[in-house]
Amino acid sequence: MIRGLRAVAAAAALAVSGANFASGASAEILRFEDLDGWADDDHQAALSVFLETCADLKSPDWAPICSLAQSQPNARTFFELFFRPVLIGGEAPALFTGYFEPELNGALRPSARFRFPLYRKPPELQDGVQWNSRAEIENEGLLSDRGLEIAWVDDPVEVFFLQIQGSGRVRLPDGSALRVGYGGANGHKYRSIGAELVRRGIYERHQVSAQVIRNWVRRNPEAGRELLQHNPSYVFFREVGHVPAEKGPLGAMNRSITTLRTVAVDPAYTPLGAPVWIEKGGRGPLRRLMIAQDTGSAIKGAQRADIFFGTGDEAGRDAGRVRDPGRMVVLLPIEQAFDLVPEG
Template sequence: MNTRSKSWRHCLAWSLPMVALLAGCNGGSPEKPQPHAVATYVGATWDSLPAVSDNDLLAGFASWRSACTRLKADAVWGATCAASASVPQSAMAVRDFLKQNLDVYGLRSANNTANGLITGYYEPVYPGSLTQTATANIPVYGVPEDMIIVALDSLYPELKGKRLRGRLEGRVLKPYDDAATIETKGVKAPVIAWLTDPMNLQFLQIQGSGRIQIADGRQLRIAYADQNGHPYRPIGRWLVDQGELKKEDVTMGAISDWAKANPTRIPELLGSNPSYVFFTRNPESNEGPRGSLNVPLTAGYSAAVDRKVIPLGSLLWLSTTRPDGSALVRPVAAQDTGGAITGEVRADLFWGTGEAAGQLAGDMKQQGQIWMAWPKGLALPQVPQVTDPVKTNP
């Protein structure tokens, strides 16, 4: 969730939220989509938005402006970013700038409701080693040498961003190994680090990036590099299907507790998710992980969104609650994406690095509202029509 220059993942988030432990791809019988119109953006005024503190306003604006280095030539945000460079760090100046340069729109879901799902993600830190040891023996693989990647949009422009991944057997491109095969037989890929717990590797793949704590005190930063092309299937859903957990009880902590109590069944659990993520090593730094815009994420003020609804680089006004029920109202920057982050009123808030951030992210499954700030005079994004699945006759 992390940092991510993901081109495409089969229902796998670059920065998957904790809810992705349970939510997954749609399946079942063949379906025929039936389009219908949806009112996604509803005009609002700045004065009608829920109030935010000056500190949250400045932090959210700074997070948004941090991506302007990547948006200088952007058709939507280039001019607004250029104008923002001269805005002083005062709440009054920021409010004036927003009102003068941006209009604001409330987001609505397909059934025209204002509330949607707000989840969280984070950058985990797990113990490990640069070399294999008796305790650190779970490999973190880089991109396999024998994996072939086919960009489908090179032949079919309508499949922009879609890629196939596989391995050549003779002259035939076959699907690449699934996670269970990789975990039992290995893969022709460099090992960039070793972890002490197979569950840590699974959670690292769900989050999309993280840090590995080395014994000498250093932290190795790793990030998503690619994926094996298989669909993501939530391990939390498998536990529910097995009757091991109730749906409402699925959290990262609950899954970890189950794994500790059932160590012999961990391979079965992990094998239920055929998706496998490969990583790359990032330079050591104290900045946040990089999102889809390739800028460091800001803890509490960067979010992953559905880019079909909210273009990357947008400034959002978020009104939700923390897991403890306290109000959370602030501007946040749309700087990341994820395969599980879909829908008109949907955001995944980045909480930061480490255990405390992980606790917040793991518990964050709140209802909330989102408003999108948009440059004055520019046409709103063209959102694809929402479809109602209607099963075809057998």
């Protein structure tokens, strides 16, 4: 499943759309005592992440709250005084998945080892216009020898998964790293290659994971190339040079995101920048206050969320295991909460 193309332009969606609720999503105001594990969380950690993006929230409901947050109040008291927990679309369990920032091995010049390029968007590709498919791009060499290469890496499978994540780091031979972010796409819809492996009878649905796909493609290079081309979507990158190495990649609000404190949501239901209480079940349950700082093309619906697990292979393994039920509750400013769910 695609973990979302992190679209920088999504920052405009900072308010819940009433039209979506009118079309069927319910909303219920809860008490903080109703949130399982609320008292045990590190609210200060959540407040620090909230401060990363709250200055970008220009709505009259949010501006005074952000101003107060910058004065470093007691974090738990701050959230309990100025927000109300709102359960939106809670008739069915939430679906939680995970995403991460890949780290690839690469170089700034091609070589026998580093043969697979990461490309910038070609100038003729217009936003919102469908261009050539992945198979056409790769088989016809449409991007070759045009000076569009940012770097070259050593594994085409990792290029594919980098495109799914939308951002990552390229570890260079001298030990430094080049960061790349989402730079555009060819306009084709994503097709799941995991689902295609199931359709072909190669695996059962419960067996498919990102690592299983990687291993199968590497064992079957010709068939693997054809399998990857089953997904016609192709993502281009841009260099991201202004984010410190210790910070996370840029999310949809064009700010760095934070391991296990940032969640990607559907901004039609959850305002970007809002605190979100997560109750994730399954293996490795989570009860934690996170901040909605990202989006994803597969993250659709009021109870759908993608949790950021960090950078590198271990984070990728952890993220790839997550497909769990639970509940997510949005913390909204008090007036906004009661406008959405009038008392009485």
